[in-house]
Amino acid sequence: MTFFQRSRRWITAIALVLLLTVSTTACSTATTEAPAGSMVGYSQLERGNSAKGQEYGDWVVSAAQGLVSDAYVKDNNKLGVVITEEVAPNEVKELSRSLLQGFRKSFPNKDLKVLVFAPDKAPILxxxxDSQSGQVEYSTP
Structure with a gap:
């Protein structure tokens, strides 16, 4: 490996670390939560009750490529998703597993819950x- 190739790898690694540091800091600086006991309309809570939750809910819907029609994050530890008719019944558990993995990366070190709803908004899964044990428990409501 030449000096140029090694230098290029180091510069790429440093740039990646700086990019991740800046983007993580920018995403976590402003979280505006509704005051306890206040009445907030649904239009203000469409995708979450915090700025970070709102952003994550928007991202889930856009990244799901037509599998999720709506998503919300409540209290930065509950992700609710409404799936579309494109999701087969045998794919629901795998979809929830994928959503939970991404949710854990965005909201680390927390006990998390993913609630999956049918297109008619009936609860499915x-x-x-559990962040302590690293285990996932699935249940049907």
Whole structure:
């Protein structure tokens, strides 16, 4: 490996670390939560009750490529998703597993819950993640 190739790898690694540091800091600086006991309309809570939750809910819907029609994050530890008719019944558990993995990366070191709802908004599946044990428990409501 030449000096140029090694230098290029180091510069790429340093740039990646700086990019991740800046983007993580920018995403976590402003979280505006509704005051306890206040009445907040649904339009203000469409995707979450914090700025970070709102952003994550928006991202889930856009990244799901037509599998999720709506998503919300409540209290930065509960992710609710409404799936579309494109999701087959045998794919629901795998989809919830994928959503939980991404949710854990965005909201680390927390006990998390993913609630999956049918297109008619009937509850289908609940995935509970215990951060202490690293285990996921699935249940049907």
């Amino acid at each position: 609940v995935a509970d993640y």
